[in-house]
Amino acid sequence: MIALTVSLQVVPGCRDDFLAAIEKNAERSFHDEPGCRSFDVVCDLNDDHHFVFHEIYDDEAAVEAHRSAPHFAVWREAAAKYVVPGSQVNTLSRRLFHHS
Template identity: 35%
Template sequence: MFAICVTFRVATGQMEAFMPLMLENAATSKELEPGCHRFDVLTDADKPDEVFLYELYTDSAAFDAHCDSTHFKAFSVATANMVAGKDVTSWRIVAS
C-alpha cells in the first residue's frame, strides 16, 4: 500500500468554499478509482485554516492515476485561488 498525507493551508475566508469541493473530490476518488482505498478529510479546531488528508492507494501508480483523473484536475483548478499552501508527503506501508 501507498499512503499520501496532504496538508492544505486554505486562504483566509475561503474554507466555506473550499470544503465542499474537497469533500466532493474525496468521495469521487473513492467511488471511481479502484486503486483508492481510503481518502480521509480531517480538520483541527485549533488550526481553522488547515485541512489534512490521509489517502491510501494500492501503489504509486494508483496515486498517479488519481492525479491524472478528470475530477482531480477539476478540483485543482477550482481551488487554485483558495489554497495558500500545500505540503504533500508519501509513505509506503512496511507493516500493518
C-alpha cells in the same frame, strides 16, 4: 499500500467553498478509482483553516491514476483559488501498519 498525506492552509473566507470542492474530490476518488482505498480529510482542532488529507492507494500507479482523473483536474482548479500559495505539502510514504 501507498499513503499520500497532504497538509495545507485555506485562504481566509474560502473555507466553505474549499470544503465543497475537497468533499467532491474525495468522494469521486474513493468511488471512481479502483486503487483508492480511503480518503480522509481532517481539520486542525486549533486552526479551522488548516487541513490534512490522508489518502491510501494500492500502489504508485494508483496515485498516478488519481492525479490523472477528471475530478482531480477540477479539484486543482479549486485548490488554486482556495489554498494559500506555498502552504501545500505532499508526502508519499509506504503504509507499514494499519489498525481499525
